[in-house]
Amino acid sequence: MIRLPGRTGIRSLWGRRLREYEMDEEMMFHLSRLIEDNLEAGMSPAEARRVALRDFGGICQLKEECRQASGFRFIRETRQDLHYAVRQLLHNPGFAFLTILVLALGIGANTASVGVIDQLIFRPLPVLEPERLVSISQSSYLDYVDIRNDGQVFSDVAATDFAGYEVWDSDHSRNLSVRSVSANFFDVLGIKMAAGRSFYPEEDRL
Amino acid sequence: MPKYPDPDMLQGTLDMLILKTVASGPIHGYGIAMRIQQxxxxxxxxxxxxxxxxxxxxxxxxxxxYDWGTSENGRRAxxxxxxxxxRKQLATETENWDRLSTAVNRLLQTT
Structure with a gap:
């Protein structure tokens, strides 16, 4: 059974707007009574209004003080809503389980498909024609030479490997993580140098 | 405007005055101010x-x-x-006030 929120629920949903409205009406009522008093005392309507407004003081500031005085109510109402939600879910574990399952599946499916679309459409690899690029892992240098010289399957083949180097700088040594690439690496990926030049073909001969 | 003692002077006094005034039956803000004054x-x-x-x-x-009702002049209030x-709070505050004022009076009346 699903119970609709009762008076407290409705009151907190619409609470803030309702309270503002009630505050306005309450202050207007007070002001109108002050004006009536002044009229009874023999003032002209304009004067009665002016004096009443003067006596009443700054309405905006007063309203702000009232808001602050009742301030913690919002937090308490939010807490009540959470309590109510938890109670309802505990009251009805089957319904709770189904709701959570549906939400989890929905969110999961969406995240997965957005992730794929994001990679394919919104953030393709920053290379020329990424859809034609394939990666062959864990092959030796000789494999690489074979595949490149075969020339049947790929329009071009570049090689890359991770390597570590130790660099000496007067008396300090530092480990650098580098990537060694074949001379045609940047040409295969279609990456243009912002400055200077890439490697010449003869520069990667062993 | 002439100067009147401000009930805010003693912290909590205003709360007690309002609780006491409201205790005698439903009353709007303007009515509370008027009754305290009278x-x-x-x-x-x-x-x-x-x-x-x-x-x-x-x-x-x-x-x-609070509840919304119609006032003497036909407006919503x-x-x-x-x-x-x-009601409990009013009883506590009244008791505290009695003790305080008795104590202060006693002190002031010593010669």
């Missing part, structure tokens, strides 16, 4: 600037609650009433 024969005047924040504070503490907790 009963204390103009000695205490509650300004709107203190009255309304106090009312909202007391409501937050659940010492008073917010009528405050005392809650069960409010």
């Amino acid at each position: 009963i204390t024969q103009d000695v205490l005047r509650v300004r709107q600037g203190s009255l309304y924040p106090a009312l909202y504070r007391l409501e937050r503490k659940r010492w008073i609650d 917010k009528y405050y009433r005392l809650t069960k907790q409010g």
